[in-house]
Amino acid sequence: MRTLNIYIAVLLILLKSDLNFSQSWELIGGPTGTTPNNVIIMNDGRVLCSTAKGVFISDDYGDSWRISPISQLFNGVYSITERKNGEVLAIVRFGIIKSVDRGENWFKISDMSYLNDYSTIIYESPIDSALYFAKSPSIYKSTDGGFNWYEIWQGGVINSFMVNESGWMYFS
Numbered sequence: 001m002r003t004l005n006i007y008i009a010v011l012l013i014l015l016k017s018d019l020n021f022s023q024s025w026e027l028i029g030g031p032t033g034t035t036p037n038n039v040i041i042m043n044d045g046r047v048l049c050s051t052a053k054g055v056f057i058s059d060d061y062g063d064s065w066r067i068s069p070i071s072q073l074f075n076g077v078y079s080i081t082e083r084k085n086g087e088v089l090a091i092v093r094f095g096i097i098k099s100v101d102r103g104e105n106w107f108k109i110s111d112m113s114y115l116n117d118y119s120t121i122i123y124e125s126p127i128d129s130a131l132y133f134a135k136s137p138s139i140y141k142s143t144d145g146g147f148n149w150y151e152i153w154q155g156g157v158i159n160s161f162m163v164n165e166s167g168w169m170y171f172s
Contacts, residue, residue: 031051032065034052043086050078050080054074054077055077055090074106074108078090089131090122112149123163133149134158136158138151139158139171158171
């Protein structure tokens with residue numbers, strides 16, 4: 001059931017709205033042969049899709065896809081986010097990886113043996129450059145660009161997580 005919910009959520013993410021905010025939607029597609037974990041549209045319009053096979057890249061709003069060969073080395077890319085400075089961070093099995101060239105090449109910046117596909121999206125604080133991610137039952141923070149992480153909260157199950165423009169953290 002969780003896989004179906006993830007698939008439906010990703011399918012909804014792969015829908016884009018017209019820029020005039022009308023109620024018209026268009027399916028943009030996705031990489032074939034794998035289930036998407038997370039999708040982002042970068043500030044420059046490039047679309048990145050994390051999957052168990054690696055990061056797929058589209059420069060034409062999803063009409064065609066190609067995989068980043070380097071990302072295939074990390075045994076699954078689960079969540080992905082673009083930072084304000086243009087860097088892209090992703091959670092992979094056992095760590096955090098970073099790309100400084102829009103998702104083309106990746107290198108590991110943090111080893112974390114407890115990460116897996118249930119880790120949620122990394123968020124960058126809109127107030128400063130602090131990074132956060134949730135892995136039930138904890139929320140982690142990094143103040144050095146993702147190289148080192150420390151637990152800032154531990155509680156119950158975390159299904160979703162976000163940081164708003166004021167720096168407030170919300171999770172359910």
